[in-house]
Amino acid sequence: MLPSPRIFLSVVLLSACQGEPASPEGADPAKSVVSKGSSGADQGPPQGEPVRAILTQAPAVPPPTGRNAPAKVIVELEVREVVKPISEGVDYTFWTFGGDVPGSFIRIRQGDTVEFHLQNHPSSKMPHNIDLHAVTGPGGGAASSFTAPGHESQFTFKALNAGLYVYHCATAPVGMHVANGMYGLILVEPPEGLPPVDREYYVMQGDFYTVGKYREKGLQPFDMQKAIEENATYVVFNGAEGALVGDKALQANVGETVRLYIGNGGPNLVSSFHVIGEIFDKVYYEGGSKTQENVQTTLVPAGGSAIVEYKVEAPGTYVLVDHSLFRAFNKGALGMMKVDGGDALEIYSGKEVDSVYLADKAEPGAGQAVAQASAELAQGSVTLASQVAAGQALYAGTCSTCHQADGKGLEGIFPPLAGSDFLNADPLRAAGIVLTGLNGPVTVNGKEYNSVMPPMSQLNDDEVANILTYVYSQWGNQGHVVTADQVAKVRASAAMPQGAAH
Numbered sequence: 001m002l003p004s005p006r007i008f009l010s011v012v013l014l015s016a017c018q019g020e021p022a023s024p025e026g027a028d029p030a031k032s033v034v035s036k037g038s039s040g041a042d043q044g045p046p047q048g049e050p051v052r053a054i055l056t057q058a059p060a061v062p063p064p065t066g067r068n069a070p071a072k073v074i075v076e077l078e079v080r081e082v083v084k085p086i087s088e089g090v091d092y093t094f095w096t097f098g099g100d101v102p103g104s105f106i107r108i109r110q111g112d113t114v115e116f117h118l119q120n121h122p123s124s125k126m127p128h129n130i131d132l133h134a135v136t137g138p139g140g141g142a143a144s145s146f147t148a149p150g151h152e153s154q155f156t157f158k159a160l161n162a163g164l165y166v167y168h169c170a171t172a173p174v175g176m177h178v179a180n181g182m183y184g185l186i187l188v189e190p191p192e193g194l195p196p197v198d199r200e201y202y203v204m205q206g207d208f209y210t211v212g213k214y215r216e217k218g219l220q221p222f223d224m225q226k227a228i229e230e231n232a233t234y235v236v237f238n239g240a241e242g243a244l245v246g247d248k249a250l251q252a253n254v255g256e257t258v259r260l261y262i263g264n265g266g267p268n269l270v271s272s273f274h275v276i277g278e279i280f281d282k283v284y285y286e287g288g289s290k291t292q293e294n295v296q297t298t299l300v301p302a303g304g305s306a307i308v309e310y311k312v313e314a315p316g317t318y319v320l321v322d323h324s325l326f327r328a329f330n331k332g333a334l335g336m337m338k339v340d341g342g343d344a345l346e347i348y349s350g351k352e353v354d355s356v357y358l359a360d361k362a363e364p365g366a367g368q369a370v371a372q373a374s375a376e377l378a379q380g381s382v383t384l385a386s387q388v389a390a391g392q393a394l395y396a397g398t399c400s401t402c403h404q405a406d407g408k409g410l411e412g413i414f415p416p417l418a419g420s421d422f423l424n425a426d427p428l429r430a431a432g433i434v435l436t437g438l439n440g441p442v443t444v445n446g447k448e449y450n451s452v453m454p455p456m457s458q459l460n461d462d463e464v465a466n467i468l469t470y471v472y473s474q475w476g477n478q479g480h481v482v483t484a485d486q487v488a489k490v491r492a493s494a495a496m497p498q499g500a501a502h
C-alpha cells in the first residue's frame with residue numbers, strides 16, 4: 001500500500017525536516033462511511049469500551065480478537081535499539097519494534113478503529129516512524145508517526161481491508177532502518193474471523209548485511225555497500241540464525257492443524273518459503289483473502305506475507321527454509337517444527353536423516369559447545385575438553401556427511417579419518433585440506449582414493465582447529481592438538497580458491 005516512491009520519499013523527508021513528531025491525525029469521518037470490506041460485513045462505528053491490543057513477540061501470536069463487531073483498539077508500540085546475537089557469538093545492533101525482531105505481532109479486526117501510539121525509547125539514537133501496510137492513507141502512517149528519541153506519536157486509522165500486512169519503519173534511509181530489523185506483522189481478521197486451528201505461529205524472514213563475513217565473531221556493524229548490492233551476509237527467520245532451532249523449534253502434535261503467519265521484511269530478498277516434509281493444505285497467498293490448496297513452496301515478497309496452514313500427520317522434525325538453499329544452509333534461513341506423537345508408519349516409514357541433512361543445526365546443544373570454546377579462546381586460552389566438545393558438534397555438521405560419524409569413511413569413496421596414516425602424519429597439512437579441499441589421488445592406509453573434497457572455507461580458524469583436535473582425539477588417532485593460530489597461519493599461506501570465502 002505504498003504510494004509511488006517519489007511521493008512516499010517526499011513524505012518521509014518532509015517529516016524528517018520538521019524534526020518533531022507530527023500532530024496526531026484524526027480518523028477521516030468520510031472514510032468510515034465507505035466500506036471497502038471484502039465480505040460486506042458490518043462496518044459500523046466502534047462499539048463499547050476501547051480495547052487494548054495484546055502484542056506478542058515471535059513466534060507467539062495473540063489470541064483471536066473474538067469480536068463480532070468493530071471496536072476502538074489502542075496499540076502501543078515501543079521502538080528500541082538493542083544489541084543481540086544474530087548468530088552464535090555474533091552480535092548486531094538491531095532497531096526494533098517492541099524489543100525484538102521481527103516486531104510485535106498486532107492482531108485486530110476489519111472495521112476496527114486503531115489509535116496507534118508509537119513510542120521511541122529515550123536511549124534510541126535515531127528517529128523512527130511506522131508504515132503499516134494495513135493502513136489506507138499517505139505513507140501508511142509514516143507521515144504522522146515520525147518520532148524522535150524520547151518522544152511518542154499518535155495517529156488513528158480505520159482498518160478497511162482484512163489481510164495479513166507487513167509494517168516497517170520508513171525513516172530515511174528507509175532501507176537501512178528495515179535492514180536493521182524494523183518490521184513486523186499486523187493481522188486484520190475478516191469479520192467472521194479465521195477458521196480455528198490448534199496452533200498459530202509467527203515467522204518472519206529478513207536479510208542482514210554485516211561488515212564481517214558470515215559467522216565472523218564479535219559485534220558486527222551494518223554494511224551499507226553490501227546492502228546496496230543485495231549481497232546478504234545473513235538471511236534468517238525471526239531475527240537470528242537458530243531462532244527456531246533445537247529447543248527453540250516450533251512445536252506441534254501429530255493430528256494438529258498449524259497456521260503460520262509468514263512475513264518477509266526484506267529489505268531486499270524475496271523468500272521461497274518451504275517446509276521440508278510438509279505440503280501446505282491451504283495458503284492465503286500474499287496474505288490476502290483467496291486461498292490456494294496443496295502448495296509446496298510459496299513466494300513471499302519483500303514487504304509481503306502469506307498465511308499457510310497444514311495438518312501434521314507424522315512425527316519428526318520439519319524444517320522451515322527459504323528454498324533458495326544457500327540462504328538456508330549458508331546464511332541462516334532455517335527453522336524447525338518438532339512434531340511429537342505416535343508414528344504414522346503408513347504415511348512415513350520413519351528413517352531419521354536429520355543429522356546428516358541438517359548438519360550442526362540438528363543438535364540443540366551443538367551451538368553451546370561451539371560458543372563455549374570460542375568464548376574461552378577470546379579470553380586467551382581454550383581447554384582441550386572444550387575444543388573437543390565444539391569439534392564434535394562441528395564434525396557432525398560438516399565432515400560426517402562424507403567421512404561418517406564413526407570416522408571410518410566409505411570404502412572407495414571417502415577415505416577414513418579413523419586411524420588414517422595420512423591424517424596422523426601432518427596436522428598442518430590436514431588443516432590445509434579442510435581449508436582448500438583435496439583432489440587427485442591420495443593413499444590412505446595403503447588404499448588409493450581419487451575423488452574430490454570441496455573446500456570447507458566457511459569454517460573459522462577456531463572451528464577448523466576444534467574439528468581437527470576432536471578428530472585427532474578419537475578413533476585411535478594420535479592426539480594432536482591444533483590451535484586457531486596454527487590454522488590462521490595455514491590459511492594465510494594457502495592459496496584460497498576463488499570466491500570460497502564470503
Ligand SMILES: [Cu+2]
Pocket residue numbers: 095126127128129169170171177182
Ligand atoms: Cu527506523
